[in-house]
Amino acid sequence: MESNHNNVPQSAHAASAGGAEPNYINAHKGIWSWMTTVDHKRLGLMYLVGVLTFFGLGGIFALLVRTQLLGPIFGGASGKQEWLFSGDTYNKLFTLHGAVMVFLVIIPSIPASLGNFFLPLMLGAKDVAFPKLNLMSFYVYVLGGIFLLFSIFTGAVDTGWTFYTPYSSTTSTSVVSAVMGVFILGFSSILTGVNFIVTIHKMRAPGLTWVRLPLFVWAQYATSLIQVLATPVLAITLMLLAIERTMGIGIFDAKLGGDPVLFQHFFWFYSHPAVYIMILPAFGVISEIITINSRKQIFGYKAIAMSSVAIAVIGFLVWGHHMFTSGQSELASAVFSFLTFAVAIPTAIKTFSWVATMYGGSLRMNSAMWYAQAFLFLFTIGGLTGLFLGTLSVDIHLHDTYFVVAHFHYVMMGGTMTAFVGALHHWWPKMTGRMLNEFWGKVSCFFVFVGFNVTFFSQFLLGTKGMPRRYANYLPEFQTWHQISTIGSYLLGLGFFITLIYMIQSLINGEKAPKNPWGGLSLEWETDSPPIEHNFHGQPVVNNGPYEFPEIDHSKSNRGGH
Amino acid sequence: MGQQSSHSTAAGHNHPKYLAHHFESMEQQNSSGKLGMWLFLGQEVLFFSGLFLMYVLARMFYPDTFLAAHELLDWKLGALNTIFLLTSSLTMALAVRGAQVNSQPQMYWNIVATIVLGGAFMVVKYIEYSHKFHDGLLPGHFFDAAKAMHNGVPANIPGAPAVFFAIYFIMTGTHGLHVLIGMGLMLWLLVRIKRGDFNSENHVYLENVGLYWHIVDLIWIFLFPLLYLVR
Numbered sequence A: 001m002e003s004n005h006n007n008v009p010q011s012a013h014a015a016s017a018g019g020a021e022p023n024y025i026n027a028h029k030g031i032w033s034w035m036t037t038v039d040h041k042r043l044g045l046m047y048l049v050g051v052l053t054f055f056g057l058g059g060i061f062a063l064l065v066r067t068q069l070l071g072p073i074f075g076g077a078s079g080k081q082e083w084l085f086s087g088d089t090y091n092k093l094f095t096l097h098g099a100v101m102v103f104l105v106i107i108p109s110i111p112a113s114l115g116n117f118f119l120p121l122m123l124g125a126k127d128v129a130f131p132k133l134n135l136m137s138f139y140v141y142v143l144g145g146i147f148l149l150f151s152i153f154t155g156a157v158d159t160g161w162t163f164y165t166p167y168s169s170t171t172s173t174s175v176v177s178a179v180m181g182v183f184i185l186g187f188s189s190i191l192t193g194v195n196f197i198v199t200i201h202k203m204r205a206p207g208l209t210w211v212r213l214p215l216f217v218w219a220q221y222a223t224s225l226i227q228v229l230a231t232p233v234l235a236i237t238l239m240l241l242a243i244e245r246t247m248g249i250g251i252f253d254a255k256l257g258g259d260p261v262l263f264q265h266f267f268w269f270y271s272h273p274a275v276y277i278m279i280l281p282a283f284g285v286i287s288e289i290i291t292i293n294s295r296k297q298i299f300g301y302k303a304i305a306m307s308s309v310a311i312a313v314i315g316f317l318v319w320g321h322h323m324f325t326s327g328q329s330e331l332a333s334a335v336f337s338f339l340t341f342a343v344a345i346p347t348a349i350k351t352f353s354w355v356a357t358m359y360g361g362s363l364r365m366n367s368a369m370w371y372a373q374a375f376l377f378l379f380t381i382g383g384l385t386g387l388f389l390g391t392l393s394v395d396i397h398l399h400d401t402y403f404v405v406a407h408f409h410y411v412m413m414g415g416t417m418t419a420f421v422g423a424l425h426h427w428w429p430k431m432t433g434r435m436l437n438e439f440w441g442k443v444s445c446f447f448v449f450v451g452f453n454v455t456f457f458s459q460f461l462l463g464t465k466g467m468p469r470r471y472a473n474y475l476p477e478f479q480t481w482h483q484i485s486t487i488g489s490y491l492l493g494l495g496f497f498i499t500l501i502y503m504i505q506s507l508i509n510g511e512k513a514p515k516n517p518w519g520g521l522s523l524e525w526e527t528d529s530p531p532i533e534h535n536f537h538g539q540p541v542v543n544n545g546p547y548e549f550p551e552i553d554h555s556k557s558n559r560g561g562h
Numbered sequence B: 001m002g003q004q005s006s007h008s009t010a011a012g013h014n015h016p017k018y019l020a021h022h023f024e025s026m027e028q029q030n031s032s033g034k035l036g037m038w039l040f041l042g043q044e045v046l047f048f049s050g051l052f053l054m055y056v057l058a059r060m061f062y063p064d065t066f067l068a069a070h071e072l073l074d075w076k077l078g079a080l081n082t083i084f085l086l087t088s089s090l091t092m093a094l095a096v097r098g099a100q101v102n103s104q105p106q107m108y109w110n111i112v113a114t115i116v117l118g119g120a121f122m123v124v125k126y127i128e129y130s131h132k133f134h135d136g137l138l139p140g141h142f143f144d145a146a147k148a149m150h151n152g153v154p155a156n157i158p159g160a161p162a163v164f165f166a167i168y169f170i171m172t173g174t175h176g177l178h179v180l181i182g183m184g185l186m187l188w189l190l191v192r193i194k195r196g197d198f199n200s201e202n203h204v205y206l207e208n209v210g211l212y213w214h215i216v217d218l219i220w221i222f223l224f225p226l227l228y229l230v231r
């Protein structure tokens, strides 16, 4: 396997590079060395454990929600009021599901875990620009998680993850601690964003120009911009909500003289850009996986890089599409609708570029690539249905129905989470030094893909038939689709459970991973698997772009694996 | 500064004293620190922008309230505080200058002066707040017009005076918190100056606290007319 980068290992390490040097995992021992580490790789791993744990927790909430929606299948008319949970409990379950999944899982998922781990490696740096700040944002994340979970034990929250006023300023559930949790998590997100932007600007290896950056780095850059500029608005909003609840200050509650629609504006001014915090890193991951496994220069490098930034910018101007039915002016709605369509353009540029990259490529269908294909399929459906919702006249009917629920699950779960799991398969060998089981990887991907579509495509149908979201019960005519959806969710859960099993198996006795199992050209593949503590033996120097694979010889039909 | 930027390997640490291990040169370290701070300040501006938007909306809803209620704030104390903060920005800038010209005392005493001026600001704020508490001019549920009238304050204000005082307390309170944080950072600066940490080559930390302090000052420059000088 040829390399385009010239290491300069003229140091004393060159001799000992045969394997004597400890890696980042065993360089220091003991729990304390982990708790006080400033190594971006260890922090990335710690975030990963946190994110996956919360993913499990949020998943359990989701399965409980779906199980309730089976309806009373055992005897009785399907109109029966309660069978598993009361309406109140149900409201808490879906709120916790949403809040955990959004704020503790998806937003930190790729940036905090894989971003932390791979950004400095891809840049050829020894660490992020501010390692101590990085450690601090990890603890801020943990603290925010504790606050959010604390609310479960003090009566939980039943407002939905959107915390809409005036309900959230009047309900008796423990909104304050949940909101403070999200407030704190926001600062973790902001600090990570600041750290990454500075790292990308200042820590690039010699020769690593902006147009030689791996696209994952570009995607992280755009993401970080949004994190820094949008999150503080969420913070202030939630702070005001907490003060409103405790002191009755009349900012959002009309009864006290405030304006509930202001809350919606504030909330979506953050939360729409936040959906790009969720999806842009996934775009970056997909660019990496598809290109490496097509063994071909990516189609439209600059278009992909720039469209990330374009999405980040336009994404700030479309929040009103969540408020078409809130009574905002018709002119505002029309403008927001138009801009929503505009943001779909850079998104489509990416999708077409990925497909064009695969066209004529020398495809290696490993499990990461399977997940990437699932992403393409699911994200396309999610994005297109977004356009339905961005159309004013259509959204009046679909708003607050299962159609919206299905839309955002197609993009968040089908998009971000599939990409995240795919990325784990792609980079697992580098992070842990072990290979994953390819066969079971594909099996799990199959279950995830099928389970996902069964779960959520039925929700599109439910939505168009008028099933409103966030209800513990429904009319009898909706039952069949609800039950199909629930069965799908079990398959989906099974898929992820399989992943968990073979990941643990890999840690115990997985095959040892080589330096560069997929033949990538970006810098993270230059170092050992797992990397040494200071990442590289000597300062790497870059002479080529990250995807300058040699011409594929199409005359040969049989292509070797690695 | 340039002579340090020789390439060092993972093994050979020919780093200058203040250079963290993951940076190659002082220049890289300093410019990283500064860029990080500017981004953080961008974040601060957006944080406060939410509060300013809240202000604009409330003032649109209740113009009469704002006109009447601002009379209950003491513009003279507000102006005094403006002078304090503006002067403190000057002393802060002089402290940074002190680092650039390698003058230990200039750094030290200007930071002391900045802390004192920040403290004076907080004392005046305390006086203002305690008057408001005494008169029941408080946010939301705690607003007590009867108590104010009893104390001879003309609190029979049209519209939603509770909202005005909520906004007053939230905005000045959040700002005051930032002043306190800034003072805390400066106490730490004093320790580091005494320790001899800063010189013309290495003072990005000092400079960053300075930038932070200027933005806190700037926010007050907007708060003062918006709250005290309503027309």
Ligand code: HEM
Binding pocket: A162, A275, A276, A278, A279, A321, A322, A340, A341, A343, A344, A347, A382, A383, A384, A385, A386, A387, A389, A390, A391, A395, A398, A399, A400, A404, A407, A408, A411, A412, A415, A416
């Ligand atoms: C082409 C791209 C997209 C378009 C045009 C689009 C459009 C929309 C519209 C118009 C709505 C509001 C529907 C309503 O409430 O009536 C919506 C909801 C939503 N979208 Fe998208 N979207 C797109 C991509 C995404 C992505 C990439 C994500 C996340 C990764 C996302 C997450 C969400 C969420 C979470 C909601 C619902 C929030 C809630 O009410 O709870 N969307 N989308």
Ligand SMILES: [Cu+2]
Binding pocket: A271, A272, A275, A318, A319, A321, A322
């Ligand atoms: Cu949106």
